[in-house]
Amino acid sequence: MNINRHNYESYLLLYVDNELSAAEKSAVDVFLADNPDLAIELELLAQTKLSPEITSHGNLSALLKEEPIQPAMLDQMMLKLDGELPASEASRVLSEIQTNPTAKKEWEILQKTKLDPAETIRFPYTEGLYRHSGSRVVAMRFFRYAAAAAILGFGLFTGYRALYPANNAHETEIAAGTNGKAKTKIPGNGNTADAPQTPTEATENLASVPEQATGPEKAGQPAIAGPVPDKEQTFAASNNITEKPTRSITQPSVNNQPEKENRRDIVSENINKLPRNISAPESVELEKRALNEKKEAMLIANNNKEVPQKEIKPLTALDTDIMQPLPVAGARTASISNEPPGTEENDVLFLDDEQVKKSKLNGLIRKIKRNVERRTNIKTGNGIKIAGFEIAAR
């Protein structure tokens, strides 16, 4: 072994780690004695060596494995927790739990798994679940019936007024106008109707007219001299007097639909044609007469609608002869209004009714009425009208 200053470090480390044999250790000691400066280095190396320390764990019980609880005991605890054990068995299990720390700990944990029955959650819709089979009866007293009747009556009245405003005013006017005209004298008949005539009476008066009217016609006299038998006949007379002299009122052309539709045109044409067929003095009279007849025709078609008084006035001032046929026309107005409703109804709708009843609501109702009539073949106007509703009379 040759230790020198070039390889001494490895021998010193081995010396510190006690890895040298006794001979080698003595050789290192001799070398360090010859080189005292290297002895300090050996001391430093020796200080890096750890000294063995004695330490204790302190809580060895925490490291010990717990003895597992027996399954039978766990079952008993479960049954005790669920309250399924008889009283005697339950007390025995409880005592075992108290004596066994492992079982006690397990029991404490198991008790935490039990839900608290005191915990409440309210069902928010309980009221909707209740059932009440008996219905509540509310007694109606007299004033409630009266109030209901008043409301119903007011509603019906308002509805009727809203639906037929023009009709009501129209009927009022006609009632006044008919009473006034019924007092006029009927020519040829000689009867004077002092009291207001009913439509039936007017029809009777009119029925006697053709017999008197046919007399002058047969004699070749113009129809204007005598009472006018029919409005169509009047138009014919003003147009061409000699064309249909024998036409009587007993053959009315009221049911002739094209003739009715062209009534306005006929009146205007007749007025235009007057000067060609009749002499000048007569033509003036005939023109006025035609105007009167036009107004009368409108009056007839309007179903007893009153003609404004100011339009009739000029005629009454001109000639009393011209005025004579007017009452006849008035009487005829009443008689025509008594004609079958199916024949006269279209006239009512055709002429001035549209001006009077022109409103969106009335138009709609009229359309519905026509549609219903067309589909169901129900003819209105025969029944009794109560508050705007018609009841069929059979």
Place this chain on the structure above:
Amino acid sequence: MTEREYNDCVKLFADNVYRFILKNLRHEEDARDVVQSAFEKLWRNRQEVEGDRMKSYLFTIAYNQMIDHIRKNKRVSLKDEFRDTDRGVQTQQPMARRVLDEALAQLNETQRSLVMLKDYEGYSYVEIGQITGLNESQVKVYLHRARLQLREYIVKMENVL
């Protein structure tokens, strides 16, 4: 069961049934529908129900309707929805109860129902078997498994906390 008994049943058990269904479904609207349909069915079948059995009959109807509802909506992932509702319902609950509710949510619906019927309503194994259609042994085994599962969850959460 008379009308009066039915109304008493509503008064006494509506909240209990609602709690039972709500804790299972964890969805208020669905729980309300199930409860209403359960009472509707109870009213329809009131002639067949005796007065002393109306509570178990009501819970049987509600349980079956809840199972039908769960099966019907099985394809819908309700887990996230349950968690949202869970937070909303239990924000003010103490920690122990919240942990227990979370543990309860880990159980399947049968185990959960068994635990609630036992703890909330106090039914015996036999009665729970009649309500859920299981026999007594099954109820006992399922219930004990459920308890151990709850215990594991609670211990784990306590260690975490």
